[in-house]
Amino acid sequence: MDPDERILDPHEEPTPIPADPRDAPKPRVRRTHLSLFVRDPEASAPWYEDVLGMEVTARGPQWVFLSFGKKHHDIALIRAEDGAVTGGVGLQHYGLEVEGDLDEWRRLYGMLLAKGVPVVKTTDHKIGFGLYFTDPDGNRFEFFHETVTDDEEGKRILGLHGAPSDPVEIEPLRG
Numbered sequence: 450m451d452p453d454e455r456i457l458d459p460h461e462e463p464t465p466i467p468a469d470p471r472d473a474p475k476p477r478v479r480r481t482h483l484s485l486f487v488r489d490p491e492a493s494a495p496w497y498e499d500v501l502g503m504e505v506t507a508r509g510p511q512w513v514f515l516s517f518g519k520k521h522h523d524i525a526l527i528r529a530e531d532g533a534v535t536g537g538v539g540l541q542h543y544g545l546e547v548e549g550d551l552d553e554w555r556r557l558y559g560m561l562l563a564k565g566v567p568v569v570k571t572t573d574h575k576i577g578f579g580l581y582f583t584d585p586d587g588n589r590f591e592f593f594h595e596t597v598t599d600d601e602e603g604k605r606i607l608g609l610h611g612a613p614s615d616p617v618e619i620e621p622l623r624g
């Protein structure tokens with residue numbers, strides 16, 4: 450979280466780097482959140498509530514914070530500058546690894562279609578299936594259904610096949 454993009458005080462002394470790089474501190478990431486530029490956070494927030502099942506936890510004049518239900522925020526929508534466009538360098542997609550079996554994932558597919566959400570593609574990653582779609586600004590998301598739940602086995606298979614992303618046709622379930 451750093452919506453106001455504060456910068457370090459230029460007079461602040463930098464932390465000395467350890468002589469041996471192996472002694473340098475490593476981040477121990479516990480959880481993650483995503484901050485996303487959108488044209489109008491207040492206009493986009495209802496889509497995040499409706500399609501991703503999120504709840505608004507905080508809002509300011511230039512942002513809306515949303516949660517999947519546990520954390521203070523999982524996604525922050527930040528107002529982009531006027532005329533900003535989606536794409537190019539930057540975020541390609543944000544993957545949401547969803548609970549449930551394949552039929553539940555297929556029902557999410559049906560839900561996206563019923564709500565008129567643009568679905569980009571469905572892919573087979575050998576460790577699961579990806580269902581890609583876009584928010585009102587064209588930011589891409591993925592509902593990821595994991596078929597290999599053992600992480601070590603997942604790494605092995607992904608490496609063995611070169612992280613495949615093969616087109617696959619799976620029928621959506623309606624209702």
Ligand SMILES: [Fe+2]
Nearest residue numbers: 543544579591
């Ligand atoms: Fe992904």
